[in-house]
Amino acid sequence: MNVQQIKQRFGIIGNTTHLNRAIETALQIAPTDLSVLIVGESGTGKEVFSQIIHQNSARKHNQYIAINCGAIPDGTIDSELFGHEKGAFTGAVDSRKGYFEVVDGGTIFLDEVGELPLNTQVRLLRILEVGEYIRVGSSKTQKTNVRVVAATNVNLLKAVENGKFREDLYYRLNTVPITIPPLRERKEDIPLLFRKFANDSAEKYGIPPLRLDQAATDLLVSYNWPGNIRQLKNLAEQMSILEKERNVTYASLKTYIPQNYDTRLPAIVPKDSEQTNYASEREILFKLLFDMKKDMNELKKLVHDIMEGNQQNIHISNEQAHSLHKMFESETELFETNQNPQFEVSKPYIPTARIDNEIIDTQEIVEESLSLVTKEIDFIKRALLKYKGKRKLAAQELGISERTLYRKIKEYNIED
Numbered sequence: 001m002n003v004q005q006i007k008q009r010f011g012i013i014g015n016t017t018h019l020n021r022a023i024e025t026a027l028q029i030a031p032t033d034l035s036v037l038i039v040g041e042s043g044t045g046k047e048v049f050s051q052i053i054h055q056n057s058a059r060k061h062n063q064y065i066a067i068n069c070g071a072i073p074d075g076t077i078d079s080e081l082f083g084h085e086k087g088a089f090t091g092a093v094d095s096r097k098g099y100f101e102v103v104d105g106g107t108i109f110l111d112e113v114g115e116l117p118l119n120t121q122v123r124l125l126r127i128l129e130v131g132e133y134i135r136v137g138s139s140k141t142q143k144t145n146v147r148v149v150a151a152t153n154v155n156l157l158k159a160v161e162n163g164k165f166r167e168d169l170y171y172r173l174n175t176v177p178i179t180i181p182p183l184r185e186r187k188e189d190i191p192l193l194f195r196k197f198a199n200d201s202a203e204k205y206g207i208p209p210l211r212l213d214q215a216a217t218d219l220l221v222s223y224n225w226p227g228n229i230r231q232l233k234n235l236a237e238q239m240s241i242l243e244k245e246r247n248v249t250y251a252s253l254k255t256y257i258p259q260n261y262d263t264r265l266p267a268i269v270p271k272d273s274e275q276t277n278y279a280s281e282r283e284i285l286f287k288l289l290f291d292m293k294k295d296m297n298e299l300k301k302l303v304h305d306i307m308e309g310n311q312q313n314i315h316i317s318n319e320q321a322h323s324l325h326k327m328f329e330s331e332t333e334l335f336e337t338n339q340n341p342q343f344e345v346s347k348p349y350i351p352t353a354r355i356d357n358e359i360i361d362t363q364e365i366v367e368e369s370l371s372l373v374t375k376e377i378d379f380i381k382r383a384l385l386k387y388k389g390k391r392k393l394a395a396q397e398l399g400i401s402e403r404t405l406y407r408k409i410k411e412y413n414i415e416d
Contacts, residue, residue, distance in 0.1 A: 014189035040180030043230030062106035088137020197236035
């Protein structure tokens with residue numbers, strides 16, 4: 001069979017390069033017994049490709065079964081896949097064959113394989129390597145000859161890095177990878193798919209098919225389709241039933257498109273509470289830095305105004321002078337320990353001011369560095385110095401947990 005015949009047989013619509021390449025790969029590996037890993041987002045039609053592989057293999061006359069690994073509870077998945085003996089656990093009143101025993105000689109499609117528990121992954125790896133498994137509650141090894149086609153919509157390499165998926169199983173499943181392109185990378189196929197689904201719905205419900213005008217077609221193509229083909233099919237069926245007019249305009253189509261369709265900003269999701277705590281600390285430090293910068297700018301503005309008024313003898317009240325002096329000393333003290341060489345330091349001049357016969361010495365302002373690590377170290381040292389090395393009190397002062405303070409002291413090699 002060629003690519004075009006496969007499309008007609010399995011109802012595949014589209015002619016993009018990535019889609020054709022995926023079909024060609026499936027046809028090439030179908031006659032072999034190699035394990036296949038199908039990668040693609042949810043709703044891209046991964047199961048269709050597993051059926052293409054099975055129907056064009058030597059196993060096509062034997063059983064084919066598709067299993068959604070994410071839909072089976074962890075406590076029963078071993079029993080479902082490998083079977084169990086009578087009395088193996090509470091409720092096991094009889095022996096039961098697992099899918100790998102039932103489908104012996106055929107093909108088993110494991111959808112969302114990344115959801116498998118780690119202990120089940122070990123059992124699956126044994127089947128892939130030597131074709132052996134043991135029923136739950138049994139000590140007898142059994143043989144099976146099953147071809148495994150797996151699919152996932154997650155990055156398994158990331159799962160391997162996070163310890164949620166076995167690396168040896170990943171490489172054993174990934175003998176031949178097939179990547180299914182998402183619908184947003186098949187823009188030219190979107191109008192064809194919509195027409196196909198609209199015609200199917202019209203035939204099913206005995207109504208005239210929908211037709212899109214050019215503006216509606218452009219809107220349909222510009223949408224990102226996070227649910228891919230499944231979402232497009234649902235939209236076509238929904239509109240076929242609800243729309244009174246068979247000619248779909250931009251305005252009518254827009255009511256079915258989610259309002260936030262053009263907002264696809266990334267979201268940072270913390271992996272654990274420790275990371276959340278650390279991110280919160282950074283936000284506090286950034287706020288402190290920006291507040292300090294604001295104070296310094298106000299100080300500069302005040303000095304500038306003074307200079308503009310009279311650059312020789314500037315007379316201000318004692319209260320204003322001491323406020324200015326105190327503010328300057330505070331800001332200078334906070335930044336004088338910064339030795340980070342990657343930031344340039346400028347030293348604007350403050351003129352001598354005469355305040356009621358009292359002379360304030362000329363000083364220099366060191367423009368602050370925004371080095372977050374340097375400021376963290378400085379704040380920690382100051383808190384420890386303030387409380388004479390008592391870390392619990394220092395942590396309360398900094399607004400962080402004592403454990404986080406211990407970690408930062410060790411990380412920055414701070415001596416207290």
